[in-house]
Amino acid sequence: MEKSQNQITEQGYEVNDIKLLLEPNQRPKNMWQWAILSLQHVFAMFGSTVLVPLTINQIAGVEVMNISMALFCSGVGTLIYIVCTSAKVPMYLGSSFAYMGAIGSCYPLYGNAVFIAIMIVGVIYISVGVIVYYVGNTFLEKILPAIIVGPLIIIIGMSVAPSAINNSGLNPAQWNQSYSRWIGVGIAAFTFTVTALVAMKCKGFTKVIPVIIGVVSGYLLSVILHFALGTENHILDTSKINDPSVWQWYPSFKAFWNLNPKNIGPAVLAISPLAIIVIAEHIGDHISMGALTGKNFVKNPGMHRTLIADGVSIIFDGMVGGPPNTTYGENTSVVGMTKIASVWVTGLAAIFAIILSFIAPVNQLVQMMPGPVMGGISIIMFGLIATNGIRVLINNKVDYSNIRNVFITSIILVLGLGGAIFNFTIGSGTLSFSGTALAAFVGIFLNLVLPKKLNEGFWTLNWISAKISLAKNKKKNKTKKRKESKKSKPEDK
Known part of the structure; x- marks a missing residue:
């Protein structure tokens, strides 16, 4: 049960003082419960994390990295993050979507130089963290008040909502499975319903693992339908397990030093500026996690430490030839739903991810999971993130009778959710600002220049x-x- 009293954080916004079932430093007493709670986080991040290398390879036309590498970097990156933040934040790191296009298009041109660029991204994170350490959080308070943070959190949840809708079969134009779309809708609805009922009606330990129960239930229903309706419908993609010779048994480690030095500059110019975008998402995710858990992660362990931790993990990703990590909203929503904020749980999930990167049969079985199962779960998880943004606005009593706040929120939501893109060329690469990043920059600018009261005039003027x-x-x-x-x-x- 949540307490009604609010606390004002150093960041300049309010969060509820939430009663957690497990605090970040607390470990589950039962080993089996601990393992199940951690597996729930693995299920939450798996679909998005393995999609990143698949998309990169598709864009590049060659295999740049495999699924096992994404899982390996996700696990190691999360452990690095836990160590660097003194195990104070229950955040999980997974492969970032922001760099997919740049890495995929640059690899055929620059080869392993893209991994040097990924390491430079990590250096940028660390540099920003150092600046925050010396300057303090006061400038974050000015550029990221509740009127900016709330809509950005809404965008983080809603920007990935189309994938949940498409996987659930609710968008006929995007349905490309061999079986009926209505079967997909039924599987997604069943998964959604089971998850919701477990979260609302169950008691005890069952209540805190609604995601894993929903996923397993949806998967079992898919298996039943696969054989009951006929295997020719291919509700399960059994090709994933038919040929062991194509299974991925270990991560695709790369010798990043095997490159042409002339390619380093163009690759860095094309990829590293994207760090600005993901840093904005990093800050938003930590504010979101703070609002869900009632903690002030901006102050303790400090935004400088979370940025440095993320940066170190990204440098590691580049060194082994993996995709750069970022904080995962899917896992943040699991924490918010279950009130289990234990770093021990996310840490064990990271260890499971590393183990899975070397166990091909398990990877293939998880990849065989039908899209509607993850679609039904994602509708809940992505929606939970978005509603948390609304909570930030309500808790801070943002005044929408002030037309200034209406303008700022409107432009952030429309740019972030409407698909706005701003491109310009740097050298031989193209820097693209879109979605959350573009909305964040425009929103921050308007918040700084628009008058807070009538007749004050523009700050810049x-x-x-x-x-x-x-x-x-x-x-x-x-x-x-x-x-x-x-x-x-x-x-x-």
Whole structure:
């Protein structure tokens, strides 16, 4: 049960003082319960994490990295994050979607230089973390108040919602399975219903593992339908397990130093600027996790440490030839749903991910899971993230009778959810701002320049006017001093 009292954080927004079943430093007492709670996080991140290398390979036209590498980097990256943050944040790291297009398009051109660029991304994270450490969180409070954070969290949840809808069969235009779309809708609805009922009606340990129960139930229903309706419908993609010769038994480690040095510069210019986008998402995810758990992670362990931790993990990803990691909203929503914020749980999930990266049969079975199962689960998880953004706005009593706040929220939501894209070329690469990143930058800019009260005028116009006035005064003073100097100077004879 949540307490009604709110606390104001150093970040400048309020979160509920939430009663957690397990605090970040607490470990489940029962080993089996601990393992099941951790597997729940593995299921939550698996679909998105393994999709990243598949998409990169498809764009590149060759195998840049395999699924096992994504799982391996996810697990090791999460453990690095836990160590660097002193095990204070129950965050899980998985493969980032933001870099897929750039890595896939650059690998055929620059080869292993893309992994040097990934390491530079990590260096950028660490640099920003160091700046935050010395400057403090006050500038974060100015650029990321509740009016920015709330809509951004909504976008983080809703921007991935189309994948949940498509997998669930609720968008006929995007349905590409061999079996009927209505079968997919039924599987997704069943998975959703089981998960919701477990979360709302069950008691004891069962109540805190609704995701894993929902996924297993949906999978079992899919197996039954696969054989009951006829295997020719291919509800289960059994090709994933038919040929062991194509199974991925270990991560695709790369010798990143085997490259042409001339390719490093173009690769870095094309990939590393994307760090700005994901850093904005990193901050938003930690604020979201703080709101879900009632913790102030901006202050403790500090945003500088979370950024540095993420940066170190990304450097590791580049060194072994894997995709860069980022904080995962799917796992954040699991924490919010179950009230289990134990770092011991996310840590064991990371160990499971590393083990799975070397166990091909398990990977193949998980990949065989029908899309509607993950679609039904994702509808809940992505929606939970978005509603948390609404909670931030409500807790902070954002005043929407002030048209300024309406403008800022409107532009953030429309740019973030409407598919706005801003491209420009740097060298031989293209830097693209879209979705959350573009919405964040525009929202921050408007929040800084729009007047907070009526008749105050734009902040930038006031600043420019002040500079012009100051320049005129300086010029006037110089002219005055020059005239006085001439008067006081004796005439030459």
